[in-house]
Amino acid sequence: MSVPNTLAQYLADRDIAYDVVAHPHSETALGSATAASVTADRVVKALKGGDGFILALLPASRRIHFEELRQLLGDNVDIAGEEQVETLFIDCDPGAVPAFAAAYGLNVVVDDSLAEERELYLESGEPPTSSTSAGVIFAS
Numbered sequence: 001m002s003v004p005n006t007l008a009q010y011l012a013d014r015d016i017a018y019d020v021v022a023h024p025h026s027e028t029a030l031g032s033a034t035a036a037s038v039t040a041d042r043v044v045k046a047l048k049g050g051d052g053f054i055l056a057l058l059p060a061s062r063r064i065h066f067e068e069l070r071q072l073l074g075d076n077v078d079i080a081g082e083e084q085v086e087t088l089f090i091d092c093d094p095g096a097v098p099a100f101a102a103a104y105g106l107n108v109v110v111d112d113s114l115a116e117e118r119e120l121y122l123e124s125g126e127p128p129t130s131s132t133s134a135g136v137i138f139a140s
Contacts, residue, residue, distance in 0.1 A: 003124040004091040010103035021121065029060035029123065038121045041113075053080060053088060055101040058111035073109070089125055098125030 002008070003020065011018060023035035033040045040061035054073070056064060070077045086094050088104060099122035101108035114120060 002126070004089070004098065004126070006091050007098055007100050007103050007124055010100065020124070032123060033060050033121070036121060042117050042119055042121050053084070053106055055097070055099065055106055055108045056111075057099055057101075057108060057114065059113060062111065062113075069109070092125035096123070096125040099123055100125075 003011075021036050021038070023032060026032045026035050030040055032038075033042075041059045054077075056069065058064060066077065080088075082095055085097055088106070089096060089098060092098060098104070
């Protein structure tokens with residue numbers, strides 16, 4: 001169980017402490033919450049889209065309101081295709097989107113409700129050689 005090299009280096013360079021939580025592979029952030037025994041309000045899911053790509057971070061228990069996001073960021077906001085995701089996150093499992101935009105040189109928008117949580121669980125975008133999925137927990 002590990003996190004992708006890009007993310008591990010990013011966190012190490014900034015001396016950011018975290019805990020790794022292994023869980024069976026899941027296809028969704030909500031599935032990861034269940035698999036990792038973490039409440040859905042604390043699990044951050046990442047969505048991708050826009051010009052030059054952005055990540056939108058919101059609790060797994062919520063749905064993104066694309067119309068509101070497009071009003072804020074422009075009409076080009078949408079979900080990126082699998083090939084685009086694989087190009088952006090080359091050291092991650094195909095289709096995996098780590099919730100760490102800055103580690104990959106991307107901009108991010110964050111749901112205000114996440115500021116209220118004392119602990120957040122973020123998918124790490126497990127490396128392709130990993131046999132389990134992993135997320136990391138940060139405490140404020």
